[in-house]
Amino acid sequence: MNSSSINGKSESKVNGSASSAYVNGADQSAQPHPAETGSQSGGKLIVITAPLTEAIDHAGYFIQMALASLPVWMEFVIDKKYPTWRDVEFHEDGSAAYMPAGVRLLEKSLEQAFDRNDIAACYPDDLDKFIGPRTRVVAVSTHNPLGVTFAAGVYTSIFGSSKMPINSFYSRKAFQEIKENPYRDRFKVIVGGSGGWQIKQTDTYEELSVDCVVEGRSESADTLELFRKAIRGEDLPREIDVSHPTDRNAILAPDKRTTFGVVEMTTGCGRRCNFCVPDLNPQIDVPKETIMSAVRANVEGGNDQISLATEDMFIWGQVRTGTPFFFPNREALLDLYSDVVDTPGVRHHALSHSTLAPAVVDPVLIEKLSKKLLDKSPIKIPRVSTHPEGRALVSLIGLETGSVRMAKKVMPSKGVPFKIDYWPDVVLESLRIFNKHNWFPMLTLMVGNPGETDEDVKATIDLVYEMERRGLFAFLVPSIFTPLHDTRMEKQIGVTQTRDLSPLQWQLIMKCWKNNLRPGQYSWWGPTAWRLGSLFMWAYKLRRSNGKNFTWPLFMFASLLPEKLMEKMGKIHVGKPMKTLNRKQLLETLRTNYWKYLRPDTGDMPEGWTPPSPPQKEAAPAAAVQ
Secondary structure, three states: OOOOOOOOOEEEEEOOOOOOOEEOOOEOOOOOOOOHHHHHOOOOOEEEEOOHHHHOOOOOOOHHHHHHHOEHHHHHHHHHHOOOOOEEEEEOOOOEOOEOHHHHHHHHHHOOOOOHHHEEEOOHHHHHHHOOOOOOEEEEEOOOOOOOOHHHHHHHHHOOOOOOEHHHHHHHHHHHHHHOOOOHHHOEEEEEOOOHHHHHHHOOHHHHOOOEEEEOOOOOHHHHHHHHHHHOOOOOOOEEEOOOOOOHHHOOOOOOOEHHHEEEOEEOOOOOOOOOOHHHOOOEEOOHHHHHHHHHHHHHOOOOEEEEEOOOHHHOOOOOOOOOOOOOOHHHHHHHHHHHHOOOOOOEEOOOEOOOHHHHHOHHHHHHHHHHHHHHOOOEOOOOOOOOOOEOEOOEEEEEOOOHHHHHHHOOOOOOOOOHHHHHHHHHHHHHHHHHOOEOOEEEEEEOOOOOOHHHHHHHHHHHHHHHHOOOOOEEEEEEOOOOOOOOOOOOOOOOOHHHOOHHHHHHHHHHHHHHOHHHOOOOOHHHHHHHHHHHHHHHHHHHHOOHHHHHHHHHHOOOOOHHHHHHOOOOOOOOOOOOOOHHHHHHOOOHHHHHHOOHHHOOOOOOOOOOOOOOOOOOOHHHOO
């Protein structure tokens, strides 16, 4: 692979191979690793790492999703698609050229209290080059160490295997490297990142050789004190919650290259869904100057892609402004995104998370963002996009359910400013607006929620069929309900095993994936190959591993029989046509005190709406008028 220049001193390495040879256009197998001298001198005081599967970014935009979802026995599929995915870049001293944003943020935080020369971030295969007798802390950032997040369990089970996705395998491999290090008795292992809760819930501290799990932000003074205690050799608590900044100016920005060019844009969301952890954080939009400094640092580090990390991109510029956050600040957003994609060296920009309702509130914003961002999108879906090169904008959005009853129970504010009673209407109208401007979101759904009935599942199936009926397209990613810690639903129990899914729940999952594959089924051989492959997998393995309720949904997925025929046989539910409100009708359902925030140029105003009066200028003081 071609290596990017990191301050002019970057090379590439094949991680996981028998040799640690440099890939530099010539055989350098006899050349020692550049960090060996650092190890011989005693190692770094603080070493930070992350699983290889969470650190890479060069093998494609969707690879990390595949690594988190596919079972480890299907690693050969990734190897075939991305044969060089294990190839990574590193600096001259052997440290990692890129790392997840959380690692880089921890580095930046630690540099406020410790000498940066005492800190190193490296890939797991290079830990022995940086851990030595002087090392006192090894910090690990991980998102999914045990494979129990929303998507991982359901998809590994669908493929008929154990619930260990590829990412979990590599996470465990990293922890094993640390556990077997000859200096393990001299340093503490501290785990952070969004996956720490999995270690706490499963009590795998001893198995993974973990001393402490940290929940919270690295900017916290508590985090720095924890590292000080570890360096002093003091005992650490098994788990600790540290504070989250409440001031936007307290949010730090990494000054080194991050995986996928991730730069934090906001924290929190404000919609307070009962199942969501990130929304428990304070609602903060990071200052533009902070964001841009991290963008420039990524470019200087050799990165040509940027992704602004957020729980909802549309709240940026509207937090604590006097206008409700669910009415987007069009000018602020266009200004920020324009500066990001126009930064010299930024070749690609990928969207992060967003929500549905803002598209209904301000479709002009969607149109203008499309004109600015489409040419820089790394994602191409030529069968559905009208862009000359087939480029598409794919933001991650929580759809979760099509049942109003279930939505009221688990996410009553998801559709604000619209009442949750109109959730299916908001979904369909926003998707119409998104698709019109080449946005094809990735919509997540939760299957098997606590208290979910067949009628709730049918309502969601109806919504999926209605999308298809109206020619709308989005990637639909269903997963089994996971009770996440600290949320209002952490004690509730839904479906826990794929074998426990009902026929309707299985149908919803398989119908979603049947729709997802529509853009790739246009070749003459595609549908036939898919039918035969699905039937073979069902006969070989899946009919036993996933139970009898899986059979007819699988037949529907593979189009082995017409859906109408399967419905007449009583095997599946074919979604019923839905009558929903259009944009103008939706706006008319808003509380009248919200009308003043509507933009006149978006049209479809409610009956009786009048443009807000422009602010009155204050009269000049009498003494000044002379």
